[in-house]
Amino acid sequence: MHIAVLGGGSWGTALADMLARKGERVRLWVRNAEAAREISETGMNARYLPGHALCPALEARSDPAEVLHGTDCVVLAIPCQSMDGCLRDLRGFFPPAPRIVCASKGVELGTFRTMRQVVEDGLAGLTPRYAILSGPSFASEVAACRPTAVVLGCTDPDMADFAQHLFSTRHLRVYVNDDVTGVELGGAVKNIMAIASGIADGVGFGENARAGLITRGLSEMSRLGAALGARPETFMGLSGLGDLVLTCTGDQSRNRRVGLAIGGGKTLEETLANMRNVAEGVKTTQAVRELGLKLGIELPITEQVHAVLFTGKDPAGAVHELMNRPLRDE
Ligand SMILES: NC(=O)C1=CN([C@@H]2O[C@H](COP(=O)(O)OP(=O)(O)OC[C@H]3O[C@@H](n4cnc5c(N)ncnc54)[C@H](O)[C@@H]3O)[C@@H](O)[C@H]2O)C=CC1
Ligand SMILES: O=C(CO)COP(=O)(O)O
Numbered sequence: 228m229h230i231a232v233l234g235g236g237s238w239g240t241a242l243a244d245m246l247a248r249k250g251e252r253v254r255l256w257v258r259n260a261e262a263a264r265e266i267s268e269t270g271m272n273a274r275y276l277p278g279h280a281l282c283p284a285l286e287a288r289s290d291p292a293e294v295l296h297g298t299d300c301v302v303l304a305i306p307c308q309s310m311d312g313c314l315r316d317l318r319g320f321f322p323p324a325p326r327i328v329c330a331s332k333g334v335e336l337g338t339f340r341t342m343r344q345v346v347e348d349g350l351a352g353l354t355p356r357y358a359i360l361s362g363p364s365f366a367s368e369v370a371a372c373r374p375t376a377v378v379l380g381c382t383d384p385d386m387a388d389f390a391q392h393l394f395s396t397r398h399l400r401v402y403v404n405d406d407v408t409g410v411e412l413g414g415a416v417k418n419i420m421a422i423a424s425g426i427a428d429g430v431g432f433g434e435n436a437r438a439g440l441i442t443r444g445l446s447e448m449s450r451l452g453a454a455l456g457a458r459p460e461t462f463m464g465l466s467g468l469g470d471l472v473l474t475c476t477g478d479q480s481r482n483r484r485v486g487l488a489i490g491g492g493k494t495l496e497e498t499l500a501n502m503r504n505v506a507e508g509v510k511t512t513q514a515v516r517e518l519g520l521k522l523g524i525e526l527p528i529t530e531q532v533h534a535v536l537f538t539g540k541d542p543a544g545a546v547h548e549l550m551n552r553p554l555r556d557e
Pocket of ligand 2: 332362363364365366418421470473474479480481482483505506507
């Protein structure tokens, strides 16, 4: 198989490396020519996957024609807010009816599009076959061959079968779920909850608060998902509950780390200025809050995360509001 991976950050590099180790012919597209050359020459991606020796067969390139020519499958690992622009720039290099596996997790600001919609619009006319890869999976642990379980959201049985077999290894167990909307929203909304949990832990609210946030966060994502046609049980799976547990408790999570810094007294600007990786939850908080308002769905945790991030609200005041909402059944 010839696989093109677009996006040379932590996740794109880890997935490209994993597929190359499996024996696939993998080309990693990195937009910066100097960075591509450095990855190929040193066999490392020192900026995004430090300390990990890459499979020698993995080729990093900055020329999209070279990467996409004759590809059997394109893996997308570009930050969600850049996905549309990137696809529109590169669409001329895609083969017809491309198989696309999107590994990015977020909702587009302004349009509320999930990545499936961004791909369908960006590659309109090429009839892409789409799957979304989601679930609890820190890039560094996948690169280190630690046991990991993920889920592919896909409605096309042939594509699902193809992608499930492509990504499965002795260390990576891949499930399939035909509820693409649910799988996409689970991966996107958990980033907001990871920020919330980081804020709570940064302030020192304690472990009860974190467990409450994870559980009510699950309820919040299910409510939004149901309004958008997702199945509630999808959120009990790897993309919802699984990724909530990982990123609300695991300090490798960039979104959780944003929350920890803000709970510890830093501003959003200071926090983001000190980060080299994308924390998708920041923009997804804005997008999902607006979407909730548009649909008339109550998203209380998202609302408070938004207030803390963007209006400078004191986290203690945000928790006070969450705790003192009208009493209700679970
Ligand atoms: N790192 C992780 O453990 C995981 C990340 N993800 C998701 O994967 C996506 C990518 O995340 P990471 O690789 O971790 O991010 P990262 O911050 O490590 O790297 C982002 C990469 O995208 C590149 N990039 C940014 N804008 C671009 C553009 N317009 N065109 C081309 N390249 C561009 C950057 O140069 C960088 O190489 C995100 O949606 C994230 O939520 C999903 C699962 C695990
Ligand atoms: O989605 C992830 C793991 O499943 C990565 O989470 P962060 O982007 O918060 O690091």
